[in-house]
Amino acid sequence: MSISMIGIDHNAALLDIRALYSFTKKEAGEAMLQLKKMQGIQGCLILSTCNRTEIWISKDDTEISLYELLCQVKNIRKPEYRRLFVERRDRDAVEHLFCLTGGLKSQILGEDQILKQVKDALSLARENFVTDNVIEVLFRMAVTVGKRIKTEVSVPHGNVSVIHEVIKRLERDDYRIRGKKCLVIGNGEMGKIAAQTLQEQGADVTVTVRQYHSGVIHIPTGCRRIDYGERWNLLPDCDLVVSATASPNYTLTKSAFRNLQLQKPLLLIDLAVPRDIEPDLCDAFSGTSYAWDKNVPFITLLDMDSFRIEGQDELVLECIENAKYIIEEQMQAFYDWMDCRDVVPRIQWIQEEAVRDLNARLEKVFRKMPLDEHDRDVLSDAVNTAAGKVINKLLFGLRDSLNTHTFQECVTGLEKLYEE
16 A cells, blocks of 8 residues: 655646646545546545645555546646646655645745645545545644644744735735725635734725525624625725635626726735636726826736745745654654554454454353353353454554554564464
């Protein structure tokens, strides 16, 4: 059994290329079901975020081209993009995942969202019954690593999301959020974080919600709500619009903007992958300027790649070095588990042989007891069950208390005992 992954991220590809390979929740579920049916794949998981798409599989010795599988499930034929992907196997893949959940490979170093995104990816894989015990244990341990790094290692910029970096960037450009009228399109996880953060910065925030959602819809404290279809009525009065949905279609289009009567500069921030806002939307107002300042554009559009952070290599290396003991410790625990995982069938065989041995020794005792055949069988079954549980407890207790090599020697010794 081996572990393989393939991924594309913000370091290798621009937003529009990443968008080609991104998955909605529904698409990811369908793709994982398709992958699980393929020969050699024992378990799989798809992690798709704004900054990366990764496919993870556990497999047997079958040779598998993950890039071809990805292109197959996405129905894409772009061989020229192959160079933008990174494939990793076994320890290299495990180390990458553990660094990732600790926020050490994020566009914003130490950001919190990746840990939740990994948890959500594991939950979705479970819901579709495509994980095996290798993927399950690997990703559970990865979540543990992420939590430990956040609590035990001092990571600069920790507890930060993309919207915080957006605000920092705007402040550097002398753009103040306080008092601005803001519209947040989308009430998912990222939309809620954006709305709450803008509100805390002193903005007047309105959030769009969809009418077709059932149940109670919660929006961040201090924000107003409107139906998604009413967004066009509010737009002319807005200073800032953030769009962060999982919609397969544009939430703001160039054609619709041509009909708007804007009275002041409008800043659009697109936090979605694929894009929420049509990229050439600003062209609807090209050549138009304000009477009081011909250099001020009507619309400014920023997307995820507008907030790329350069020059973090040394900082990342320092954080990885500080977190190395956690990563190495959890990698050792994972591979100890992997090594012992192959021992389980051998333990089961030892258990069966030990119970058979006990039965042979107790058979004469049972026959001398004043019991009818039915009661003797019931007693024998009860003894067998109890003996099996005791042997299991002893062997798995040894596994948890001894190092892997010593435990393997114990198992080999017991096998020889019953082979004689």
